[in-house]
Amino acid sequence: MPRSLLSIFDLDKKDIEKLINRSFKLRTLKKSGKSINTLKRKSVGMIFEKLSTRTRISFEVGINELGGQALYTNPADMQLGRGETIADTARVMSSYLDGVIIRTYDHERIIEFERNATVPIINALTNIEHPCQIISDLFTLKDKGLDLERMKLAYIGDGNNVANTLIGAAGIMGFQISVSTPKGFEPDKNVLKEAKNLKNGKIQISNNPKQAVKNADVLYTDVWISMGQENDSRKKEQIFKPYQINRALLSKARPKALVMHCLPAHRGKEISDEVVDGPNSIVFEQAANRLIVGKAILEMCFSD
Numbered sequence: 001m002p003r004s005l006l007s008i009f010d011l012d013k014k015d016i017e018k019l020i021n022r023s024f025k026l027r028t029l030k031k032s033g034k035s036i037n038t039l040k041r042k043s044v045g046m047i048f049e050k051l052s053t054r055t056r057i058s059f060e061v062g063i064n065e066l067g068g069q070a071l072y073t074n075p076a077d078m079q080l081g082r083g084e085t086i087a088d089t090a091r092v093m094s095s096y097l098d099g100v101i102i103r104t105y106d107h108e109r110i111i112e113f114e115r116n117a118t119v120p121i122i123n124a125l126t127n128i129e130h131p132c133q134i135i136s137d138l139f140t141l142k143d144k145g146l147d148l149e150r151m152k153l154a155y156i157g158d159g160n161n162v163a164n165t166l167i168g169a170a171g172i173m174g175f176q177i178s179v180s181t182p183k184g185f186e187p188d189k190n191v192l193k194e195a196k197n198l199k200n201g202k203i204q205i206s207n208n209p210k211q212a213v214k215n216a217d218v219l220y221t222d223v224w225i226s227m228g229q230e231n232d233s234r235k236k237e238q239i240f241k242p243y244q245i246n247r248a249l250l251s252k253a254r255p256k257a258l259v260m261h262c263l264p265a266h267r268g269k270e271i272s273d274e275v276v277d278g279p280n281s282i283v284f285e286q287a288a289n290r291l292i293v294g295k296a297i298l299e300m301c302f303s304d
């Protein structure tokens, strides 16, 4: 049945396992050259209020590969940009489309859109969450042979949308997550509460990156300045310096620890060149997998 995906908490462990298994199947089917038509005659709208390389392109290609039609737009090209309400936009778009993918600023905007829509909605990133990215990352880690119930993942950097969603995933899947951010940049309190309520994951929050990466199987980071936060950049860069993933920090994790970054990376800031291009890094494989897992998400949300 079609359904929306606004938050990682919309999914339980079984849902995530299903998405991962379907992604493996979709990868095999693509390699064998079989065409898949699970989105045949489906038209999917994509509203992107922020820039995107991976999410936009992988979803557009994914929709085409599944036999559907993608329609990309942004507020500058819509009446939304001239003050038409989200509620009215959602009602009208629902009458043309079979689903809408939205990247926006305030998480409340996507909730309001979904409340007024009559078709399923996918969250392609808000200030609070980035569920499609993290589901794809779980696939990548499983593909690398990690145990999603037992691994230890250390997230170092800003307590942003990516960090929040990883915490949610830990709560759902059961893995250990150790998040280290500078003081005042901790993850969202409501997300933490919700993840801890699930009682599955082992969630630690600290301001000590060296402690956080100890015994970690995976090191994960993201930009220090997320889209929409550009005003704070100068001050933030100074505060975040000790939170760079570099060779010294990597040496404190397990010897074969994998390094992840959702990209785009700011080389020399949150991650050093030598690490992003080094043997532990799986960042480009991680990015490539967005297409495979994106298709599994599209099917879950938009196919009959």
Ligand code: CP
Binding pocket: 051, 052, 053, 054, 055, 056, 125, 133, 262, 263, 264
């Ligand atoms: N990781 C990610 O979502 O990248 P884009 O901003 O390029 O979509």
Ligand code: NVA
Binding pocket: 125, 160, 161, 162, 222, 223, 225, 226, 227, 262, 263, 264
């Ligand atoms: N935290 C980043 C992720 C980009 C994919 C941002 O929101 O800009």
